[in-house]
């Protein structure tokens with residue numbers, strides 16, 4: 001998958017926003033390079049497309065950054081409900097906002 005190169009690229013030692021990286025994965029381990037953004041998600045989708053999200057679902061970050069087009073799941077315009085598997089099938093995310101939907 002196209003994201004593989006970025007996921008396994010060497011990372012600089014300087015740690016930015018350590019509060020983001022401190023979160024343990026809910027119930028399972030994330031592959032190296034992936035982490036969760038510690039921020040409660042209240043729903044997925046914008047306006048009338050808003051759908052509830054299970055507690056403990058977070059946005060997946062790649063190398064501590066959000067590569068997703070949509071800043072927050074609450075603003076996500078993707079209504080297909082089709083996630084994409086990243087990191088060799090380790091986790092499934094919304095391709096627009098990065099919400100973990102494994």
Ligand SMILES: [Zn+2]
Pocket residue numbers: 044045073076077078094095096097098099
């Ligand atoms: Zn989304």
